[in-house]
Amino acid sequence: MSEGPERRLLDREAHVLVVEDDGEMRNLVTRLLREAGFRASAARDGREMWEVLESPAGEPDLVLLDVMLPGTSGLDLLRRLRERSRTPVMMLTARGEEMDRVLGLELGADDYVAKPFAPRELVARVRALLRRTTPVEAPAVQRSRRITFAGWALDTARRELTAPDGASVDLSGAEYDLLLAFLEHPGRVLSREQLLEVGKRRVSADPFDRTIDVQVSRLRRKIEPDEASPALIKTVRGAGYVLVAEVSRG
CATH class of the missing domain: 1.10.10.10 (Winged helix-like DNA-binding domain superfamily/Winged helix DNA-binding domain)
Structure with a gap:
């Protein structure tokens, strides 16, 4: 059975930017994404995030953004990002912090995942968000x-x-x-x-x-x-x- 356009779209090695200050968590997430077939970049804070976003390679297909970051918070970074881009954003929040989820959604986040998370769940939610937000070439009809x-x-x-x-x-x-x-x-x-x-x-x-x-x-x-x-x-x-x-x- 042939694969559909969404599967082929994801197979093109979508680029995910992971913005997380905790080194262990950052390395874990980027490794999970790479093992799942994605191209993953990492940033420790807002400054590094903007460097990646403004690089010649262009914006990533999805940003995985931690709420709790040193300096400028993830929510403030989301607010600034939404002023200039529609890049899909998935927030990383502490489990049980409903207010962070609500604020993130209010500011334009597309999804969120609570820490600690199951590796397979994270990858599945990244794939699902990319399917929802990446246009697929439609048949002429x-x-x-x-x-x-x-x-x-x-x-x-x-x-x-x-x-x-x-x-x-x-x-x-x-x-x-x-x-x-x-x-x-x-x-x-x-x-x-x-x-x-x-x-x-x-x-x-x-x-x-x-x-x-x-x-x-x-x-x-x-x-x-x-x-x-x-x-x-x-x-x-x-x-x-x-x-x-x-x-x-x-």
């Missing part, structure tokens, strides 16, 4: 696929969202996944567990985990930019979220 709602348009071949005024709106990989899930099921209430699965994240054992609430809030701010904007995604208390706009394809 799919290149014109366009989904419209409330004046907005999502081109699923290019993964581009266009506002009613024609402006292009940047979406993180996680935001794109959420929006597409809502557009695929207009008028249907989607639970937090269903949305977590759509985002290819582990379903948290903690019923109060705010991951999806944060992502939905970020998406809302982009497609409902001010108070005069129509409410497109509504909260169904105790059940989840629902897209109330009419959706059409063409």
Whole structure:
């Protein structure tokens, strides 16, 4: 059986930048990634991270960024990175530090993994994030696929969202996944567990985990930019979220 385009895309040796100040952890993660077939670079702090990002080789395909770094924190580095780049970012957080996860997602992180982690889980989550965020060349029959709602348009071949005024709106990989899930099921209430699965994240054992609430809030701010904007995604208390706009394809 032939392999699909996503498998071939990952086989091109995607470049992952590991930003971690702990030498033992940094060496462990870079070794795991290289053994899994990735090209891995390492940085001890923000200064070294920017050196790699601004090198002639260009930006990596994914940044694995520790929250706790000396000098400029990982969250501050994420904020600055998002001002100039859409490079996928996975945050490394201490287990149980929900606030770090929430802040990271608010600032534009695409995923997170808690330390200590299982090696196979880390590699699997890196692969999953790359699949979600790296465009795959689509067959000609799919290149014109366009989904419209409330004046907005999502081109699923290019993964581009266009506002009613024609402006292009940047979406993180996680935001794109959420929006597409809502557009695929207009008028249907989607639970937090269903949305977590759509985002290819582990379903948290903690019923109060705010991951999806944060992502939905970020998406809302982009497609409902001010108070005069129509409410497109509504909260169904105790059940989840629902897209109330009419959706059409063409």
